[in-house]
Amino acid sequence: MTTSVIVAGARTPVGKLMGSLKDFSGSDLGAVAIKGALEKAGVEASQVDYVIMGQVLTAGAGQMPARQSAVGAGIPWDVPSLTINKMCLSGIDAIALADQLIRAGEFEVVVAGGQESMSQAPHLLPKSREGYKYGNVTALDHLAYDGLHDVFTDQPMGALTEQRNDQDKFTRAEQDEFAAQSHQK
Known part of the structure; x- marks a missing residue:
């Protein structure tokens, strides 16, 4: 069985409710983190096989927030993505699923994490x-x-x-x- 390794991490920007980040969607913030993690890891966006992002507050966020983040980070449109909503565990569940997919041999490079914009919750x-x-x-x-x-x-x-x-x-x-x-x- 293949093993998985976390090669880099990056946090989404963190602010106060209705503060300086209020105009950024969860997907915008997720794209910043994905781009930062890829840069830290030295991985090209074109090398990513799959994207999994946790997001709880998706009303008004548009279809497929994970895909929005991926594309915003420069990952090609044809890379599949998945948005997970498991409340506070959404981001960690995304990482756990990425591990399972890599160990099962389904994908080699999976981006996983969490994103949210409480300020944009309608x-x-x-x-x-x-x-x-x-x-x-x-x-x-x-x-x-x-x-x-x-x-x-x-x-x-x-x-x-x-x-x-x-x-x-x-x-x-x-x-x-x-x-x-x-x-x-």
Whole structure:
């Protein structure tokens, strides 16, 4: 069986909600990271066999955000791509799938990662296709509803995190230390 190796990595640009990156789509940010990783690895865009990108907030992003990122990074149009939505695990699942595809001998060079633009998450009008005859309309925030709200417990993810921290006895200081170490990797 073939083995796989991560030859380079690059982070998408990180900013604040509605900050300096608000006009960049998740695909725009993904293209920057892909291009940077390819340059670090010394791999030509034409050598890429497959692209897998995780993205949770895809409403309004257009078809195939992973393909948009790939093409934006100079990867040829005919290279297949896949967008994964598995919430916070989307990017790591993209990397795990890339490993599986390489080890199975399907592809040799696979670009994998995650991308997101919370600032560009739209507001949604459920049932608007049916039309509204009278009265107020309630909009859903795509960021909150599809990105940060647990559908099974009807709670925000932050509240669930606090509950779990109490259950597992994680302090805020321990969380902050873990997060700081994670960003250094």
